[in-house]
Amino acid sequence: MKILCVSDQIDPFVYSANIKKNYKDIDLVLCAGDLPMQYIDFIVSSLNVPTYFIFGNHNLKELPYYENVGATKMISENEKIKHSHGAIYTGFKVKKENNILIAGCSGSINYNNGQCQFTELEMTYKLWKMIPRLLFNRIIYGRYLDIFLTHAPPRHIHDREDQCHKGFKCYRWFIKKFKPKYMIHGHIHLYDINEPRITTWKGCTIINAYSQYILNYEEKQNG
Numbered sequence: 001m002k003i004l005c006v007s008d009q010i011d012p013f014v015y016s017a018n019i020k021k022n023y024k025d026i027d028l029v030l031c032a033g034d035l036p037m038q039y040i041d042f043i044v045s046s047l048n049v050p051t052y053f054i055f056g057n058h059n060l061k062e063l064p065y066y067e068n069v070g071a072t073k074m075i076s077e078n079e080k081i082k083h084s085h086g087a088i089y090t091g092f093k094v095k096k097e098n099n100i101l102i103a104g105c106s107g108s109i110n111y112n113n114g115q116c117q118f119t120e121l122e123m124t125y126k127l128w129k130m131i132p133r134l135l136f137n138r139i140i141y142g143r144y145l146d147i148f149l150t151h152a153p154p155r156h157i158h159d160r161e162d163q164c165h166k167g168f169k170c171y172r173w174f175i176k177k178f179k180p181k182y183m184i185h186g187h188i189h190l191y192d193i194n195e196p197r198i199t200t201w202k203g204c205t206i207i208n209a210y211s212q213y214i215l216n217y218e219e220k221q222n223g
Contacts, residue, residue, distance in 0.1 A: 005029075006209060007033055007034060007151070007208075008209075008211065019047065023214075029051040031087070032184055034057065034059055040087050054091045055106040057116050103145050105123065105151070107151055107152065109163070147180055149184050151186050176202050181218075184209050197213070
């Protein structure tokens, strides 16, 4: 199975009239945040394959349609459907697609109290809320999770030392405990070809999806 992973930047090879030709064998799309919803809509309508997305810490205009962000107007289910763009929001949810178990987390570390920014404690709480579904997966499917889709990376893996781009320590705990095969993240822009894009840690292959990356998904066993 081939999975197109995108984040943070509109890639001209993706946003192209030749997208169907360029990605004709893609089976699934994962969007790791900081992308305009119009771009996600273009990918969905062009490739016509299951597409899952989360929000980052930018491009948050449509966040209220998917998350309760406080003092926003009440939005009906019909309005939410109109803004679905054909993609499936998996922020702080656990989903199943083609026998792949996917959990997602939107947002980044809190650096200026903006929308979709979280403290370590707040993100830990959101991870804990997903545990019942993960335990259900373990009972029914024999594993907790296959792909962990996030915007921010784990702390000290692909992240940086400025406050905005620090990763979450709780993601490291989550990986160790629930053993996803892959973690797909964004947030960290790759300007240097020598910067690491892929790291294996505790049996999990951690991939920075900046711009675009094609994952040849393998049914490897959880460690």
